[in-house]
Amino acid sequence: DVKVTQSSRYLVKRTGEKVFLECVQDMDHENMFWYRQDPGLGLRLIYFSYDVKMKEKGDIPEGYSVSREKKERFSLILESASTNQTSMYLCASSPLRPLGPLHFGNGTRLTVT
Amino acid sequence: AQTVTQSQPEMSVQEAETVTLSCTYDTSESDYYLFWYKQPPSRQMILVIRQEAYKQQNATENRFSVNFQKAAKSFSLKISDSQLGDAAMYFCAYRNPGPFGANSKLTFGKGITLSVRP
Numbered sequence A: 001d002v003k004v005t006q007s008s009r010y011l012v013k014r015t016g017e018k019v020f021l022e023c024v025q026d027m028d029h030e031n032m033f034w035y036r037q038d039p040g041l042g043l044r045l046i047y048f049s050y051d052v053k054m055k056e057k058g059d060i061p062e063g064y065s066v067s068r069e070k071k072e073r074f075s076l077i078l079e080s081a082s083t084n085q086t087s088m089y090l091c092a093s094s095p096l097r098p099l100g101p102l103h104f105g106n107g108t109r110l111t112v113t
Numbered sequence B: 001a002q003t004v005t006q007s008q009p010e011m012s013v014q015e016a017e018t019v020t021l022s023c024t025y026d027t028s029e030s031d032y033y034l035f036w037y038k039q040p041p042s043r044q045m046i047l048v049i050r051q052e053a054y055k056q057q058n059a060t061e062n063r064f065s066v067n068f069q070k071a072a073k074s075f076s077l078k079i080s081d082s083q084l085g086d087a088a089m090y091f092c093a094y095r096n097p098g099p100f101g102a103n104s105k106l107t108f109g110k111g112i113t114l115s116v117r118p
Helices: none
Strands: A004-006 A010-013 A019-025 A031-038 A042-049 A064-070 A073-078 A087-094 A108-112 B003-005 B010-014 B019-021 B024-026 B033-039 B046-052 B064-069 B074-079 B088-095 B106-108 B112-117
Touching: A004 A087, A010 A019, A019 A031, A019 A087, A019 A108, A031 A064, A031 A073, A042 A064, A042 A073, A042 B106, A073 A087, B003 B088, B003 B106, B010 B019, B019 B112, B024 B074, B033 B064, B033 B074, B046 B064, B046 B074, B074 B088
Parallel strands: A010 A108, B010 B112
Antiparallel strands: A004 A019, A019 A073, A031 A042, A031 A087, A064 A073, A087 A108, B003 B024, B019 B074, B033 B046, B033 B088, B064 B074, B088 B106, B088 B112
8 A cells, every 4th residue: 555654743833933844655656746725725736746856836835845855755845934824734646657546644734823 | 727616515414325425627628537535534535436537437436436427527426325434524636637747736626524424
């Protein structure tokens, strides 16, 4: 089974802090994604990557950056956390071929106070 | 850009009964993929069922089946013999066929919360 592991299940940070959310997958998938989930808004794509050191903006990239130095690891960075970034963050991965569904981690619930 | 609409925020079903969750989408593509994901309180997103647009036959997975109407851009999920463990949030999602870049991402609806009454 594909395993996508997010380093923290719950995280509490202060406004202005730099925050790192880490995601690791063990199936050698090329594609990796960061989504944000908010009530009534569903899942919205922040950033994705289809290769090491490659990244593309999703629908809501403002206030976020990402890093993919190794194929298995995809990090989401909040340069200066703000209260409106309090949310559930979901990491996902998928192979390049065959094209199929995304495999998700368990999510990180981030609270910024 | 593709959009996915789930207009019902909540639904309820009696245990052992059948329930249908609605989803519509908008795309100019002729080939694409559609998915239903389940998210229980554990927060783990679980793939329930998938449908390739080029296949006319509706996908089924045990008690779960879809009604895929390509012309109407409709993709509803039917859960038969509902069980207490089916209680969760359900998301409809769309994906373009290309593996690279923007074509590899999923676009999600806002989700629907399904409760199952014992």
